[in-house]
Amino acid sequence: xxxxxxxxxxxxxxALAQETIxxxxxxxxxxxxxxxxxxxxxxxxxxKRDTPPPEGGPLEVIITVEGPATPVxxxxxxxxxxxxxxxxxxxxxxxxxxxxVATTGPLNYILSDTxxxxxxxxxxxxxxxxxxxxxxxxxxxxxxALLRVRTNEDRYRILEGRVELTExxxxxxxxxxxxxxxxxxxxxxxxxxxxxxxxxxxxxxIGVRKEGLERFIFNLAQEQPLIYGLISLVLAGIAGWGxxxxxxxxxx
Amino acid sequence: MQLYLPIAEISVNAFLILGLxxxxxxxxxxxxxxxxxxxxxxxxxxxxxxxxxxxxGANQVVASSISGVLAQLRRKGxxxxxxxVLLVGGLLGSAVGIWVFRLMTEAGQVDLFVQLSYVxxxxxxxxxMLQESLRSLLRxxxxxxxxxxxxxxxxxxxxxxKMKFRASGLYISVIPxxxxxxxxxxxxxxxxxxxxxIMVPAMIYLLGMPTKVVIGTSLFQIIFVTAFTTVMHxxxxxxVDMLLALILILGGVVxxxxxxxxxxxxxxxxxxxxLSLLVLAVSVRIAADLLLKPGELYSVAPGVLP
Numbered sequence: 001x002x003x004x005x006x007x008x009x010x011x012x013x014x015a016l017a018q019e020t021i022x023x024x025x026x027x028x029x030x031x032x033x034x035x036x037x038x039x040x041x042x043x044x045x046x047x048k049r050d051t052p053p054p055e056g057g058p059l060e061v062i063i064t065v066e067g068p069a070t071p072v073x074x075x076x077x078x079x080x081x082x083x084x085x086x087x088x089x090x091x092x093x094x095x096x097x098x099x100x101v102a103t104t105g106p107l108n109y110i111l112s113d114t115x116x117x118x119x120x121x122x123x124x125x126x127x128x129x130x131x132x133x134x135x136x137x138x139x140x141x142x143x144x145a146l147l148r149v150r151t152n153e154d155r156y157r158i159l160e161g162r163v164e165l166t167e168x169x170x171x172x173x174x175x176x177x178x179x180x181x182x183x184x185x186x187x188x189x190x191x192x193x194x195x196x197x198x199x200x201x202x203x204x205x206i207g208v209r210k211e212g213l214e215r216f217i218f219n220l221a222q223e224q225p226l227i228y229g230l231i232s233l234v235l236a237g238i239a240g241w242g243x244x245x246x247x248x249x250x251x252x
Numbered sequence: 253m254q255l256y257l258p259i260a261e262i263s264v265n266a267f268l269i270l271g272l273x274x275x276x277x278x279x280x281x282x283x284x285x286x287x288x289x290x291x292x293x294x295x296x297x298x299x300x301x302x303x304x305x306x307x308x309g310a311n312q313v314v315a316s317s318i319s320g321v322l323a324q325l326r327r328k329g330x331x332x333x334x335x336x337v338l339l340v341g342g343l344l345g346s347a348v349g350i351w352v353f354r355l356m357t358e359a360g361q362v363d364l365f366v367q368l369s370y371v372x373x374x375x376x377x378x379x380x381m382l383q384e385s386l387r388s389l390l391r392x393x394x395x396x397x398x399x400x401x402x403x404x405x406x407x408x409x410x411x412x413x414k415m416k417f418r419a420s421g422l423y424i425s426v427i428p429x430x431x432x433x434x435x436x437x438x439x440x441x442x443x444x445x446x447x448x449x450i451m452v453p454a455m456i457y458l459l460g461m462p463t464k465v466v467i468g469t470s471l472f473q474i475i476f477v478t479a480f481t482t483v484m485h486x487x488x489x490x491x492v493d494m495l496l497a498l499i500l501i502l503g504g505v506v507x508x509x510x511x512x513x514x515x516x517x518x519x520x521x522x523x524x525x526x527l528s529l530l531v532l533a534v535s536v537r538i539a540a541d542l543l544l545k546p547g548e549l550y551s552v553a554p555g556v557l558p
Contacts, residue, residue, distance in 0.1 A: 032256055033256070034255055034256060034495070035253070035254060035255065035256070036254075036256040036263060037254040037256075037263055038263070070554045071554075072552055072553065072554050073360065073552070073553045073554075074550055074552055074553075075360055075550065075551050075552075075553065076549050076550050077546055077549045077550075077551070078549075079545075082543065083368075083543060084542060084543075084544075084545065084546055084549075085361065085364045086360050086361060086363075086364065086551070089360060097554065141550075142550065145548075145549070145550030145552075146550070146552055148548075148550075149548065149550060149551070149552045150552065179254065179256065179262070179263030180261060180262050180263060182261070210258060213258075213495075214256060214258040215258075217258040217259070217494055217495060218258045218259065221258075221259055221486065221490045221492070221494075222490055225486050225487040225490055226483065226486070226487055228486050228490075228492070228494070229482055229483035229484075229485075229486030229487060229492060230483060231494070232311050232482055232486065232492050232494050232497060233311070233314060233479050233482055233483065235494065235497075235498060235501075236311055236312070236314040236318070236482075236497065236501060237314065237315070237318055239315045239498070239501040239502065239505060240314070240315035240316065240317070240318030240319040240322075240501070240505065241318055241319070241322060242505075243315075243319050243505030243506070243508070244318075244319045244322040244323060244505075245322075247509045
């Protein structure tokens with residue numbers, strides 16, 4: 001058994017080391033400022049080889065961008081006494097706030113199910129929902145709804161064929177981060193595949209942070225809620241009084 | 253110009269918000285109401301989370317009420333004694349409202365709760381107002397018809413704890429004003445409104461106050477109730493969006509001044525009919541959302557990490 005394993009490793013190791021990824025990002029931090037309206041990130045890279053490319057299927061690339069995950073409550077409305085109310089809910093342990101998958105080709109042609117499961121590449125494999133079957137009937141519907149709602153909000157995207165691969169060496173893709181972005185670390189994963197098998201992986205991070213006024217207001221609201229509330233009032237008071245005074249001046 | 257709202261965490265067009273504030277300000281200046289009952293649903297429609305819309309709406313009403321009271325003060329249209337009594341009730345009601353709001357948020361029913369409150373209260377007040385103003389319009393057409401007495405003695409005048417309200421020329425128990433204040437405070441907390449649309453008819457018909465001091469007194473106590481509500485929402489749920497409120501206020505104060513001038517040219521009955529139709533329209537619009545099958549049955553609410 002152990003001998004078989006060693007043999008397997010010996011065979012696998014050179015195959016893994018044969019092709020590796022060298023990558024770069026157009027920016028590794030995104031600042032959410034007052035005029036933030038989404039951001040486009042260019043992810044590019046090259047395949048580094050010590051030897052000529054191996055025989056076998058063509059080289060494929062999958063790039064995923066994953067936003068910070070939170071627990072999520074999915075609620076379903078039902079008609080109760082004539083009106084539509086939230087009637088059933090399911091707690092999903094963890095779902096990313098943003099997820100994009102960009103590929104060189106259709107996912108089911110270039111990625112095997114086992115590799116998808118192992119590396120957690122498509123969004124269905126990234127969402128963790130343990131034990132939801134006990135929470136509601138047809139709990140699968142809730143997961144589909146989560147995917148549908150977030151896809152409509154542009155939070156989850158599948159960009160098949162949107163990675164450009166030139167001469168089996170250079171690749172690039174653009175991922176648009178939407179305007180309704182959540183703060184946190186965004187994980188970029190790059191996969192090289194041949195014959196539906198992952199042969200190289202690389203991970204990089206993009207930091208998304210509120211900056212300037214946005215940062216200041218958000219922090220104040222979270223850390224000093226009382227002072228924040230009072231400042232809001234003072235601003236409202238000044239605006240109300242100022243408008244009244246200004247228009248009296250104009251009229252006079 | 254797109255603007256990212258730090259608390260609502262969405263990107264909106266600043267001119268759209270400015271315009272919304274302006275239109276609502278225009279209407280509130282014309283009709284003498286705070287405009288909260290319009291601004292909060294409008295914020296829902298453009299995608300601001302309900303909790304943020306309610307809290308920020310309250311903040312916006314503070315500004316428009318201050319502006320309104322300053323105008324009324326010059327006309328001696330504020331009964332301060334009555335204002336303070338209403339305020340005591342208002343703060344009690346508001347505190348209860350905030351607590352209920354939190355319970356509903358945790359139960360996932362806050363949207364329904366807010367929407368139902370809108371439908372019920374706006375529908376009720378709108379219908380009453382429409383009926384009343386139509387009747388007075390008809391009466392104005394028929395000279396010689398009996399005039400309804402503004403000051404009738406009812407069960408309200410038999411209650412204990414009587415107090416003198418000089419500016420209103422009233423000697424009544426403090427219990428009804430406190431109850432009216434509490435109801436309005438409660439609504440302010442859960443609906444993000446000042447409650448002028450309930451306060452004004454209640455003061456006229458329930459308390460028998462003269463119309464001259466009604467709007468000023470109502471606005472006076474609304475300042476404090478909405479101020480309290482704003483701070484409480486900021487402390488308990490961090491849902492006041494300062495940036496959003498500021499833009500709404502900027503649009504609102506300009507709109508209010510224009511609205512006041514237009515309002516002067518219209519007759520009181522016409523104004524009231526228009527206002528009641530507006531109130532009813534908002535109520536029907538929200539009711540339709542509850543009664544018609546929604547396009548998407550599922551909703552997604554992100555939680556916080558434990």
